Amino acid sequence: MPSVIIAAHNEENVIGQALDALLAQTTIAPFEVVVSANGCTDRTVAVATRPGVTVIDRKEPGKAGALNAGDQAAATYPRIYLDADILVPPGGVAAILEPFTRSPAPLAVVPRRRLDRAGRPWAVRAYLAINEQLPAFQNGLFGRGMIALSEQGRGRFDTFPAMIADDLFIDSLFSDAEKVVVSEVEIVVDAPFTTRDLLRRLVRVRRGNSEMRAAASAGLLDARVRPADRWAWLRDVVIPNPRLLPAAIPYLSITVLAALLARRGAPAGKTWGRDESTRGKRPSAENEAAA
Numbered sequence: 001m002p003s004v005i006i007a008a009h010n011e012e013n014v015i016g017q018a019l020d021a022l023l024a025q026t027t028i029a030p031f032e033v034v035v036s037a038n039g040c041t042d043r044t045v046a047v048a049t050r051p052g053v054t055v056i057d058r059k060e061p062g063k064a065g066a067l068n069a070g071d072q073a074a075a076t077y078p079r080i081y082l083d084a085d086i087l088v089p090p091g092g093v094a095a096i097l098e099p100f101t102r103s104p105a106p107l108a109v110v111p112r113r114r115l116d117r118a119g120r121p122w123a124v125r126a127y128l129a130i131n132e133q134l135p136a137f138q139n140g141l142f143g144r145g146m147i148a149l150s151e152q153g154r155g156r157f158d159t160f161p162a163m164i165a166d167d168l169f170i171d172s173l174f175s176d177a178e179k180v181v182v183s184e185v186e187i188v189v190d191a192p193f194t195t196r197d198l199l200r201r202l203v204r205v206r207r208g209n210s211e212m213r214a215a216a217s218a219g220l221l222d223a224r225v226r227p228a229d230r231w232a233w234l235r236d237v238v239i240p241n242p243r244l245l246p247a248a249i250p251y252l253s254i255t256v257l258a259a260l261l262a263r264r265g266a267p268a269g270k271t272w273g274r275d276e277s278t279r280g281k282r283p284s285a286e287n288e289a290a291a
Contacts, residue, residue, distance in 0.1 A: 002031045002097055002148075003074035004082055007066035011084040012043040013279055018084055023052055025093040035084075036070035038062060044084075064160040071159070078109075079154050081170075083145035085190065085278065092185045096148050099180045107153030107178040108170065111185035113137070113144045123195045126247035127254050133237045136226065139176055142167035146187055153178070161221060164208030172212070172225045190278035197277040199258055206262035 004022060008015055015035070022033060035048040039061025048055050056069050067081065078100050080093070092111065099109050115132050117125045131137075141147050147170055156173045160166055192198040209228070215221040233251060238244050 001029050001076040002027075002078045002080055002093075003076045004031055004033045004080045004093075005067060005070035005074055006033070006035045006048075006082050006084050007063045007070060008035055008037045008040070008044050008048065008084040009061060009063070009066070010040050010042045010044060011279070012047050014085040015044060016047045018082070018087055019048060019050065019053060021087045021089075022082070022093070023050075024090070025088065026091065027094045027097065031080075031093065032074065032076060034070045034073050036066040036073070038066035038069075062162065063166060064162045067160045067166065071154075077151035077154065078148050079151075080146065080148045086145035086187055088146065089186065092187075095182050095185045096146070099182065100148075100150050105150060106180040107150050107156070108141055108174045109148040109180045109182060110141050110144050111146055111187045112181060112183045113187050113189050115191045116188050117191045120191050120193060121195055123250040123254065124192060124198050126250040127198060128191055129247045130233050130237050130244055130251045133241070134232050135236050136229070136232070139179060139181060140226070141171040141174070141179065143189065144187055145189055157222075161215070163211050163215070164204060165212050168209060168212055168225065169221075172216075193277040195254070199254060199261070202254065202258035203261045206258055210262065 006015070006018070011018075019033070019035075025031075032054065033052060034054045034056065035044075036056045036058065037045050037048065038058040040057070045055055045057050054073055056066075056073055058066060058069055071079070078097060080096065082088070096109050096111060099106050113132075115128050117128055120128075137143055142165070144167075147167060149170070153174065157169075161169060163169060192201055209225075212221065213225050216225045233255075234248070238248050
C-alpha cells in the first residue's frame with residue numbers, strides 16, 4: 001500500500017483537479033493520500049478536504065517542512081511525492097509502482113515529462129526547446145513533479161533539508177543504476193507563461209542548486225550533487241540538432257541573465273519562489289469539452 005504526499009502552499013486553483021486525477025487511479029492495492037498544506041492563505045485546505053485524503057494544516061510556510069510533516073503522517077511505502085499542480089494520467093500510479101515489484105527493484109522511479117509550451121512567447125518556447133533535451137533531464141529525478149521512492153530508497157535520508165531544491169536533493173542520493181524512468185507515463189509540466197516568469201523560475205533553481213552544492217562541499221549534506229555541465233546545451237543538443245540553432249540566442253541570453261540575477265542572493269525571508277503564472281485556475285473538464 002503506497003503513500004502519496006503532496007506539499008501544498010496556496011494551491012486552491014489546481015489541487016482539486018490534481019486530487020480528482022489521483023483518486024480516480026486504479027491500483028491493485030489501495031493507497032493513502034496526504035496533503036500537507038503549509039502557510040496557506042487561500043482555500044487549499046477546504047478544497048483538499050475530502051474522503052480518502054488526510055489533510056495537514058501547517059501554519060508555517062516551507063516545502064521541506066511540509067514534506068517532513070507529510071512523511072510523519074504517512075504510514076506505508078513506496079512513497080510518491082507529487083506536486084500539487086500535477087495531473088497523474090489514468091493508470092499512472094500503477095505504472096510508477098510496477099518497477100518496485102521487479103528483482104532487483106529500483107530505489108527511485110519517475111515518469112517521463114513533457115513541457116506544455118502552447119501559447120507561450122517565442123523566447124520561452126525557444127529556451128525550453130533546448131532545455132528539455134538536456135541530458136540531465138533524461139535520467140534526473142528533478143523537474144517532473146512526481147518522484148516515487150521505495151522504503152529502502154526513502155531510508156537514504158532522515159528528513160528533507162530546509163533547501164529550495166528538494167528534487168535535486170533526492171536525485172543526488174541515487175546512482176543512475178538505482179533509478180528508473182517509466183516512459184509510458186507522461187507527466188505534463190506547465191511552462192511559464194511569460195519570459196519574466198521563466199527567468200524567475202530559473203533564478204530560483206540556480207539559487208537552490210548553489211545552496212545544495214555549497215552545503216555538500218562544506219560537508220553539511222551527505223549527497224553527491226550532479227556537477228553543472230555548462231556546455232551540454234551546445235555539445236549535446238544544438239550541434240546534433242542544427243534546427244535548434246535559432247533558439248540558441250534566447251537560450252544563452254536567458255541563461256546568462258538568470259545566472260547574473262541569482263548571484264545577487266536570495267531575497268529576505270525564505271519563500272518557494274515558484275512560478276505563479278502556472279497557478280491560475282484551470283478550466284474544468286466540462287468547459288474544455290464545450291470549447
